[in-house]
Amino acid sequence: MNNKIVHHLSHTDLDGYGCQLVMKYTPYKLINYNANYGAEVKQTLELILQNISQENKSATILITDLNLTADESKWINNEVLKLNENKKDITLLLLDHHGTGEESATKYEWYNLDTLRSATKITYDYVKEHFKLDEPLWMEKFVNIVNAVDLWKMEEHDNFEYGKVCMRLISEARELNKVMFPKTDNMYKIYLLLEATKYIDMPFAPVVLDDNIHMIKKSFFKKEQNDTIDNLSTKFIVSLLGEARDEKTIYYKGYRGFLSYGVGNTSIIGNGFLLTYPEYDFIVDVSYRGTISLRANNKVSVSLISKEWAGGGGHPNAAGGRINGFKEQYRYDLVKKQIEKIINEKESVAGDLDYKKEN
Secondary structure, eight states: OOOOOOEEEEEEEEHHHHHHHHHTTSSSSEEEOOOOOOOHHHHHHHHHHHHHSOOOOOOEEESOOOOOHHHHHHHHHHHHHHHHHOOOEEEEEEEEEGGGGHHTTTTTTTTTTTTTTHHHHHHHHHHHHHHHHOOOOHHHHHHHHHHHHHHTTTTTTHHHHHHHHHHHHHHHHOOSTTTTTTHHHHHHHHHHHHHHHHGGTTTHHHHHHHHHHHHHHHHHOOOSSSOOHHHHHHHHHHHHHHHHHHHHHHEEEEEEEEEEESSOOHHHHHHHHHHHHHHHHOEEOOTTTEEEEEESSSSSSSHHHHHHHOOOOEEEEEEEEEEETTTOSSSSHHHHHHHHHHHHHHHHHHOOOOOOOOO
16 A cells, blocks of 8 residues: 555544544545545545556545445445556545444455444554554544544543544634635645644643633634634635636626635625626626625626526626526536536527626
C-alpha cells in the first residue's frame, strides 16, 4: 500500500472526521471524501471509481464509519473486481462499527466490523498494526475521547465531556458547503479537530475548548485583517467561488451566470461575487430542495430568468422560485447537469431578456 493513493470515504460526524485525522499521519497520498447515509454514499463511491478510472495508478478505497448495505457491498466489490480485471491495482478496505453491516462483514474479507469500538479507534488500531503511523503525542488520547463520546461512555467523564464539545465543534461547522467545496470543507473540519487537540491536557479542558470555538473558526478564515466571522467567511467563500469559475459558469440567452449549490446567503455572497467578478451578469444558488435564488447587478433581469426557469419572480436584481421535479444531488457535477438541461429546454423561449422593460 505504500505507493498507492488512498481514496478515503468517511462519515460526516466527529467519528468520521476522526478517522481521517488519524490517516493524515500516515505517509500515503490521501484524497478525502465525506458522505452521509443513503444515496450520498453510492454517489460518492461512484465519484471515487470515476477518479480512479481516469488515473493509471494503484489505489486503495478506504471506507470508515459508514456501513454498506448488502447491495452496496456487492456492487462496490464487483466494480473493484472489474477494475482489477482491466489491469488496475485496486484494493478495498472498510473499517466500521455499525451492526447493520453484519451481513456484508460475514461475506467480504475487506469488510472489517467491530461494534465495540468507534470507527476512529478501529482505524487507529488498524493503522498501527498494518500501516505506518507518525503518531503525535496527543493522538491516543484524542482517539479515546472520540471513542468515549461516540459510544456514549458517560463513565469516562473527562473524555466524554471533551468529546461532547468536539462533537458540537464539527456539527456546527456550517460555514462551508461540502458539495460545492468538498476539499476545502474537509480541510476545515480536520483543521478544527487539530486545533482542538491543543487543549486536551489543559485544566477544565472542555470549558477552555468551548470558550475558544469562535476564535478557532475565525482563525481558519482570517487571512490578514480581523473581522466578524460572517465577513471573514463571506470573503473566503467569494474567493472560492472565483477560483471555481471555469467549472461553475453557465450561460443563458447570451448572459453569463455562475451556478452555486446550497451556499445560501445569496444577498450577501451573491452580491459580493458580482462586485468582485463584474464579468458575470447573474449568479444563481440552488438549494437542496430545488429552490433558486438569483442576484444580478443591473445587467439582466433575474426576475425574468426566474419566471422562465421556475415560474418564479421578484425584482430585476433579486428573484427566486422553485424548480419542479428537482432531484437532490450530492455531487456538484450532477446538479449542474440538471440545471443545464433546464437551460437548454428554456433557451427556445421566444424573445430576449430585456432588463429595461421592467423599469
